[in-house]
Amino acid sequence: MATRAFAATTIPGFAIVAGIAFFALYAPILTLVAYSFNDSNAISQWGGFSLRWYEAAWANTAVQEATLRSLTIACSASAIATVCATMAALGTTRRGAFRGQTFIYVMINQPLMVPEIVTAVALLIVFASVKVATGYNGLMYLIIAHAAFCIPFAYLPIRARLEGMDLSLETAAADLYANPWQTFRHVTLPLMGPGIIAGAMLAFVISLDDVVITEFVKSAGQDTLPTYMLGQLRRAITPEVNAISSALLALTVLLLTAFFLLTRKRD
Amino acid sequence: MDRSRNASLTSDETTAGPGVTVSIAVEARNAVKAFGQGEAAVRALDDVSVQIRQGEFFTLLGPSGCGKTTLLRLIAGFETPTSGQILLDGKDITADPPNRRPVNTVFQSYALFPHLTVAQNVGFGLQMQGRPRAEVADRAAKMLTLVRLDHLAQRKTSQLSGGQQQRVALARALAPQPKVLLLDEPLSALDLKLRKEMQIELKRLQHETGITFVFVTHDQEEALTMSDRIGVMSAGKILQVGSPRDIYTRPANRFVASFIGETNFLPGFYAHGQVALAGGHVPVAAGTKEGSTVTLAVRPEQVRLVAADAPGSLPATVRDLVYFGTDTHCHMALSDGSEVVARLQSSVSGEAGLEPGARVGLVFTEGAAQVLED
């Protein structure tokens, strides 16, 4: 054959490298899940199969509170982020090229590029003075902070969906007597629905999982599940953390699978 | 005769021959559309004025990029003209948004809503107008029967073939009973057989609904067979408007003559009611400036072959014969070398024993030769 497409799979040793990469990625996770069913008190010594750490975590009020808090923050933040991201995506795609387009994209996606620790410190400083000024100490700070860094994660799948959507459908709706609101309600919104759901789910997972910003922004007694686990690890390490991690992993895998199915399905 | 009414004959009415008054459905007045700014601006439409009559099948014909789609988009309201006006039933609608214009479009890409069923697609326009649910469903069903798709009403549009999607797009655009239906190259994505079927279908639909159709195509044969009138466009201008017969037999200029059908162009010199060509004279209709250089346009089927020295004929030499089944094209050269093609019936050319090198005489069907000023 004269020409053939470059195929990475034909490079000698490709399979070995791939094998090592997959092993490094998944072996620790499998170990974690396996040890969550460990009957022993020790974190790295197998003592037989048991669900006791799941029961222990389930009965632990601190875990319950942290879980509830995590879900509250994740739901609120992903809802806010999704609304903002939807509007941003509509504003940047349902029109021709415009001046400052790249700048706007950069602004929206900024949280992906600025180191998280920098954002965390910045928020700490700003919220500290707001706390002093207002005296409010509630969950709102965490919700706002989470919403902010979730926006780009919600924005990207929504924008991708809109870009794959033919502008002529909206033109056709206008041609068929739909005013701008009806066009949005009956054509744009239903068609971008899968993108919005995907964006919301991605934002939810990202919020649920956050440690760095939460650690800096939270007030005393506002542990989320990840920061609670971090705190536990500093003290007594028990397989309870394994159990919580495994449960979190199961939830994330579920959501990401749904995300994948939604974004893959094209009409 | 009511003289006052006749005197107030406004621009939305015009005469289509002696004593016949027709009303104008759509009109573009001095429409200009420029894209871009300053030096880089493209004049997609350059001062276009055209009147489209109530109930006619009007075709905009021209090569790709000549501005056909732009003119349709101005009528539909998707673009606003840089200058000039669009009138519907004599009313200036230039500033109205598309959803306020009783005009519907059949898009080249169909633009069917993928999240709706066929019936919901067809009912969309009426639903947006706020018609009662029962009326919407009823009318959608009627339209689907009209385009013979009633059995597919509950399908998603992605489950349809190209031809079926085309019919849904038509039914959807016709359902709200627009004053004017705009069709932007609706048949170009279909294969030849389906295209021929849809041509007949479109004519039938236009006849049954009585709606004014503005049809865009770059296919001259399609334009000739389907239209009541044709507007030939080139480079943002409308060059000629007329019936297919008018345009074919009396092209206004060289572009129209060459774009529609095949034409022989022969350089000549006009004087005293005839054009002097290599080896003879051809009588033509008067009206050209005395003593000007002109081009004579003659269709191949209007060239007849006679004996080499027949009086009034132009001497020519046969160069080549190309066989097309019923017809044979006979390529010939005049004494100055300019080429003329004649379309002959194959039975005739066979019997005449024509072959390359034969010397023949040419005559043009009386009144067929058109003078085009250079």
Ligand SMILES: Nc1ncnc2c1ncn2[C@@H]1O[C@H](COP(=O)(O)OP(=O)(O)O)[C@@H](O)[C@H]1O
């Ligand atoms: N939105 C646009 N921006 C810039 N140029 C355009 C735009 N739409 C059309 N044009 C230009 O205007 C001319 C006419 O286009 P169009 O009306 O689509 O032609 P047609 O439909 O006859 O092929 C073309 O040169 C095209 O490049």
Ligand SMILES: [Mg+2]
């Ligand atoms: Mg076009």
